[in-house]
Amino acid sequence: MIRAPVQVDVLVAGAGPAGSATAALLAQAGYSVLAVDRAAFPRDKACSEYMSPEAVRILDRLGVVPALESAGAVDLAGMQLTGPSGATLHGKFSLGAHPAFRPTGLSVSRRILDTELVARARAAGAVVLERTRVEELLYDGGAVAGAVVRDCAGQRRSLRARLTVGADGLRSVVARRIGRRTWGRLHRLAFVAHVAPVRGMSSSAELHVGAAGYVGLNRISPDQTNVAIVVPSDRAGPARSGIEPFFWNMLGEFPGVRERVEAGEIVRPILATGPFAAWSSRVSTDGALLVGDAADFFDPFTGDGIYSALRGAELVAETAIVALSRPGPVTARSLAGYARRRRRVFAGKWIMERATGYAMHFPRLFDHAVARLGRREDMAHTVIGVAGGFVPARAVLNPVFLARMVL
Ligand SMILES: Cc1cc2nc3c(=O)[nH]c(=O)nc-3n(C[C@H](O)[C@H](O)[C@H](O)COP(=O)(O)OP(=O)(O)OC[C@H]3O[C@@H](n4cnc5c(N)ncnc54)[C@H](O)[C@@H]3O)c2cc1C
Structure with a gap:
């Protein structure tokens, strides 16, 4: 078993795309980085598994594209x-x-993507501890100074860091403590299956919008398609008494889609998630930053949460490398450029996402x-x-x- 250092430059909570990319970029820059994730990789994640060329640019920078392609990415x-x-x-x-x-x-399946990114973070020199959950933040004179985690043996331990990065996703513990979190009024739930194969798929993904919500179809390997149904939470009650019958029923509300999906077979249990509209109005404070879904996620419709997570990691690295190079504590002031960088890069996208989300009404x-x-x-x-x-x-x-x- 790897013994974690108890004092590092950077502690990253969560090793999804945002956390692993942050860990890789900061370890590559020469800092001691410890990332912890409550899951054991490979793990599944409810996602449509679609990435734009701009997300691929960052994956290319991280050097993981060949591994993804040889694992079956399309x-x-x-x-x-x-x-x-x-x-x-x-x-x-x-x-x-x-x-x-x-x-x-x-x-590509998130099992493959996220596992490759964790491997990349390790190859860059970061220590990644799996089955280790962040439970609380540690403070030093009001500044975040690391976290208390529960490891795979059930032991609680304190991990101290000059900078703590909250990359622990939509229900982030770190964001709840520091982010002044707001939950949006869009209450949608998602049900995500892998189906082999779906008839008539091309090399483009598909989104079908209906009165009941929307369904996305995205080929994630030569023979498997990701099928994601997103519905308002008040339509999802029947899912409690059987997720698969509910899934097929809802698909029936999208003309032409159900027949194409029915031609195949569900090859992974359907994953359910949501509601998902949540954002942090504060993304940095003394000793800590938020990135990925822990910072902001609105709705899967416009996709590209993975791009935002990876791009956010680049922005964290730009900010943190300068802040950590100065002696002494990492102050909110030295991290203030991060929120500005995020606004410059994401403001237009945030408006588009929200406008599209509401236009569907x-x-x-x-x-x-x-x-x-x-x-x-x-x-x-x-x-x-x-x-x-x-x-x-x-x-x-x-x-x-x-x-x-x-x-
Ligand atoms: C239905 C749906 C479809 C989507 N489709 C797409 C798509 O096609 N393309 C796209 O780009 N985006 C899509 N997204 C968005 C995308 O999944 C997210 O934006 C992306 O996963 C964000 O990455 P992240 O690293 O911030 O968070 P996550 O991927 O959620 O990773 C967070 C990590 O933190 C860990 N964690 C959580 N809590 C703790 C804790 N307390 N301690 C330690 N570890 C913890 C988790 O185990 C996880 O590994 C979709 C989202 C949904 C809901």
């Missing part, structure tokens, strides 16, 4: 969106006016916009590029684009 060309009354648009990463890092994104308007974008392919490529983080949000959030979309 190229992702773009996204096909079908509105409630059948209007469709097809946006492709390679055809937008702004060049992407590469023409395709990647789709108005099916006719939503359908109309999808139909308009479907007729103007250049505009569809732009929207997909903004959601994927490589086209600036102002390409969509401007009066000319918005008017062309609805008028």
Whole structure:
């Protein structure tokens, strides 16, 4: 068993994409890094497992793309969106006016992705402790100074760090303590299956929006497709008496989708999660930062939470490398640039996510916009590029684009 150091430069709570990437980048920069995760890897995660070319850029920087590809990751060309009354648009990463890092994104099971990222963090020099849960933060004169964890043997121990990074996901313990957390009014739940195979899949993912919510189809290997149903929580009550019958029932509300999925077989138990709209209005304080879902997550519809987690890790590294290089405690002041960097990088995406999430409450308007974008392919490529983080949000959030979309 690995004995963890009790004093490190950086303690990372959670070793999902945000935590592992943060651990890898800071260990690579020469700091002593300890990451802890309550799970044992490989582990599953309820996710549609779709990544834009911009997420792949960061995975490439971390050096994990060849391992993902040899483990079965498949190229992702773009996204096909079908509105409630059948209007469709097809946006492709390679055809937008702004060049992407590469023409395709990647789709791969989170079992594979997250395990590769943990391996990358270790290879960079970070210690990663699995089955170790953060229970409390440690404080020193009001500043965060590490955490109390419960390890795989059930022992509680104190881990001290100059900087503690909360990357422990949507229900983050660290964010609850420091983040001034807000839960959104969108109460949606997700039910995610792996099905082998789904009939008629192409190299683009699909999103089908209906009166009951939406369903995403995304090929994650040559023969498996991720099927994710997202419904308002008040529709999900029947799932308590049987998740699989509920799943098939809900699929029946999306014309044409159920028959294609029924042609295959569910090859992993259906995972349920939600509600998910939550954000932290404070992402840094004395001795600590938040990243990934612990900092902000709205709705899976516009996808790319993995991109935000990885990009957030880059922003943490930029900020922390400077803050840690100064002697003495890491103060809120030395970390203040992190929130500014996040706003600069993510503000447009946050507006798009929230606008899209609420627009789904108005099916006719939503359908109309999808139909308009479907007729103007250049505009569809732009929207997909903004959601994927490589086209600036102002390409969509401007009066000319918005008017062309609805008028
Ligand atoms: C239904 C659904 C579909 C989605 N589809 C997509 C998609 O197709 N593409 C995409 O890019 N994004 C998608 N997302 C979003 C994406 O899954 C998240 O944004 C992403 O996983 C965030 O990464 P993270 O590292 O911040 O958090 P996580 O991946 O949740 O990792 C957090 C880690 O922290 C650990 N942890 C939690 N609590 C503790 C604790 N107390 N102590 C120690 N460890 C702890 C967990 O075990 C976990 O390993 C989807 C989300 C949902 C809900």
